[in-house]
Amino acid sequence: THNRAQLLKKSIESIRSQTMQNFEIILIDDASQDETPDQIQEISRTDSRIRCYRSERNLGPGAARNHGILQARGNFIAILDDDDIALPERLDVQASILLNDPEIDLVFSSVDWMDSGGAEIGKFPGIVLRGEFPSNPSEVFKLLYLQGNKIPNTTVMAKRDVFLEFP
Secondary structure (H helix, E strand, O other): OOOOHHHHHHHHHHHHOOOOOOOOEEEEEEOOOOOHHHHHHHHHHOOOOEEEEEEOOOOOHHHHHHHHHHHOOOOEEEOOOOOOOOOOOHHHHHHHHHHHOOOOOEEOOOEEEEOOOOOEEEEEOHHHHOOOOOOOHHHHHHHHHHOOOOOOHHHOEEEHHHHHHOO
């Protein structure tokens, strides 16, 4: 998170309210200058599953995310940004897929874009919603490499090894 005090609590609460409860939350404060550090302190006092880290200089979202990944202890790692809300079954559904098929290393979903009032203003990516995302790995590679990323990073859950192999 970076300077998102007004959004952070709702985002963290969406994870704390998951149907699956066996998880840890790694919260990285990327040198926030607003009330975010105070929010983090308040949130972390109420849940022992939350571990917080702070960067004194702004690393940017990718480097901050990678720092959090290195702190994670679990077999699966799920990404959630500070302005995102996870549906209550997200972790359960994604972990079940990874557990039940050893050939699958990474899962993701589509997202609903919302305005500041919580009204839906769009969906992404259309290729997933239309059922057109390829299942053949070489076709997935071509799609992502040649046509642009169609995977919303904030919906990704992957096996820990994937994140460590491809930081």
